Amino acid sequence: MKDLLSNPYLSLLTRAFLGSFFIVISIDKIADPLAFAQSVGNYKLLPLPAVLVIATVLPWLELLAGLAILFGVVQRGGSLLLCLMLGVFTLAVVLALFRGLDISCGCFTQDPSAGKIGWMKVAENGSLFLLSLFLLFSKPGKFTLESFIRETADTR
Numbered sequence: 552m553k554d555l556l557s558n559p560y561l562s563l564l565t566r567a568f569l570g571s572f573f574i575v576i577s578i579d580k581i582a583d584p585l586a587f588a589q590s591v592g593n594y595k596l597l598p599l600p601a602v603l604v605i606a607t608v609l610p611w612l613e614l615l616a617g618l619a620i621l622f623g624v625v626q627r628g629g630s631l632l633l634c635l636m637l638g639v640f641t642l643a644v645v646l647a648l649f650r651g652l653d654i655s656c657g658c659f660t661q662d663p664s665a666g667k668i669g670w671m672k673v674a675e676n677g678s679l680f681l682l683s684l685f686l687l688f689s690k691p692g693k694f695t696l697e698s699f700i701r702e703t704a705d706t707r
């Protein structure tokens with residue numbers, strides 16, 4: 552297991568996928584926060600003021616975490632943020648499923664007919680959570696902006 556956590560190529564591949572994924576899914580939400588607020592409100596977990604705050608802030612957190620992971624800047628912080636967000640997302644989906652809600656997850660698009668929640672969404676979130684967890688505990692590799700800056704500073 553230790554070899555996996557210190558493999559710079561596996562870390563790079565995981566960072567590229569996960570960082571790009573969260574950057575891409577944040578764009579539609581940032582572009583249309585009111586539609587995203589509707590998606591968040593469909594879960595019927597929070598009052599309207601909280602829904603509006605979450606719909607405004609959450610996509611930017613996804614974007615920042617995605618950028619941090621993609622470029623290897625504060626990788627552990629970005630990974631921890633993604634783990635926390637994915638845990639909350641998954642819990643919201645599970646609660647909605649148990650309550651029988653037939654709603655769109657609001658993950659990729661704000662089209663209410665797209666991406667209905669289901670147990671596959673829980674599995675998808677679980678997979679993304681495991682990738683985030685891997686990055687949280689993996690050693691930041693040589694292919695990160697942090698290591699580049701550190702190496703540049705050491706040569707001075």
